[in-house]
Amino acid sequence: MEILDQTDLKILRILQKNAKLTTKEIADQLHLTASPVYERVRRLEKKGYIKNYVAILNKKKLNRPVTAICMVSLRYHNEGFIDTFEHQIKELIEVQECYHMAGKVDFFLKIHLESLEEYHEFVRTKLSKIQNIGVLESYFVLKEIYNTTTIAF
Amino acid sequence: MEILDQTDLKILRILQKNAKLTTKEIADQLHLTASPVYERVRRLEKKGYIKNYVAILNKKKLNRPVTAICMVSLRYHNEGFIDTFEHQIKELIEVQECYHMAGKVDFFLKIHLESLEEYHEFVRTKLSKIQNIGVLESYFVLKEIYNTTTIAF
DNA sequence: GGAGCTATCAGTAAATTTTTCTGAATATGG
DNA sequence: CCATATTCAGAAAAATTTACTGATAGCTCC
Incomplete structure (x- = not known):
């Protein structure tokens, strides 16, 4: 099987919405x-x-109601610096997503926290400890309008 | 049960990493x-x-290798405009996440696409059809450094 | 058009897991 | 210290998963 037929695609669409269906139900x-x-x-x-x-959990019930978006730019862009940054970011448990970007910012982070105070502490004690960060812009989610793990195909 | 004990938390930590474990294995x-x-x-x-x-699917294998981040600002910020925007965004199947933000941008979008050309078409035929968009900034993911659905607690 | 090959499917049965129930042990709170 | 509630282990029934077999349809190459 190198290519997927319509049945395969349908199965994938079903499973990415609800993985608890039995094979019989599918x-x-x-x-x-x-x-x-x-x-x-x-x-x-x-x-x-x-x-x-x-399993997708309920962030608010688990006391992580704050979602922050960070845009980070490095001061120097040698390969070594980029790799180091990647390694250090992966150590930060608050970070759920991290992307290396094209454009005027280098990295994009999505972070889940208990409070704004905790964000302050996160930046102060963890992010700012990472060498070579030039610019750091922070944004906060006011309302989650739409958030899914599915992709359309 | 109004509060979770350590056993509950451990179960949640396990399930958000792997929901296919049997109860026996857990x-x-x-x-x-x-x-x-x-x-x-x-x-x-x-x-x-x-x-x-x-089920978390493999975007690249399903021909959605391009991830774009959009920062959108509205021209007018009446309640009606914001609600309208939210409704219209939810109709766009390419959009995986949409957040109403605090700060200098109003909305943040994460979009999965087949190609950069498709992004062009997406903006031209869908995003730009939404009324009241003032500023639109686009960023593209060069590399996914870290991407999980889990939250730390 | 037909033989041979491959892929897909239905059906069945065994193995495993889920689900329900019961009773024992432990904690809790007056 | 007794009564109550909670949590757990164990067992058994129900449901699902998993593996296997054979039938059917489609395709290719003669």
């Missing part, structure tokens, strides 16, 4: 029996189309 | 049997600590 939606659905899911996992299965 | 990690773990998971779902279970 099969019913696709007018198939459980066997082919089971085999296709296994194949999609093995081939790497499905990276993993996760 | 129980072994916690030195318990399957029954209490099963009951706790059910309770955590029911109480809303677990929002849902999803």
Whole structure:
């Protein structure tokens, strides 16, 4: 299987919305029996189309109501500096996402915290300890309008 | 159960990394049997600590290798305009996340696409059709350094 | 058009997991 | 110290997963 057919795509669309459906339930939606659905899911996992299965938790109930976005620019852009930055960012447990960007900022971070005070502490004791940061711009989420893990295809 | 004990927190930490573990496997990690773990998971779902279970797919294999970040500012900030914007954004299937921000930009979007050309088309035929957009800044992800759905707690 | 090959599917049965229930042990609070 | 509530282990039933078999359809090359 090098290319996916419509059935494979449908299965992926279903699973990225709800991974707790049984193969039988998926099969019913696709007018198939459980066997082919089971085999296709296994194949999609093995081939790497499905990276993993996760539970999505309620941030607010777990006392992480603050989401901050950080735009970071480095002072120097040697390869070594960039790699070092990447390594150090991965150590910070508050960071959920980090991207190396094209444009006027170098890195983009999404961070989940308990409070604005904790953000202050995060910047003071962790981010600012990282060498070579030039510019740091902070933004805060007022309201989550839309947030999904699915991709459209 | 109004408050979570350490066992509940451990279960949540495990499930947000791997939702395919059996209750038995989780129980072994916690030195318990399957029954209490099963009951706790059910309770955590029911109480809303677990929002849902999803499969995380491989964007690149599904031909969505381009991630763009959009910063949007509105021209006018009446309540009606903001609500309208929110509604219209939710219709755009390319948008995976949208946040209303505090600061010099109003909205933050994360978008997954097939190519840079498709981004051009997305802005031309969809974003620019939304009324009242003042400033639009685009950034592109060069490299995904870190990207998880987990939160630290 | 037909033989041979491949891919996909349905059906079945065993293995595993989920789910429910019961009773024991431990903590809690008057 | 007793009564109550909570949490847990264990067992058994229900459901699902997993592996296997054979049938069918589509495709390719003669």
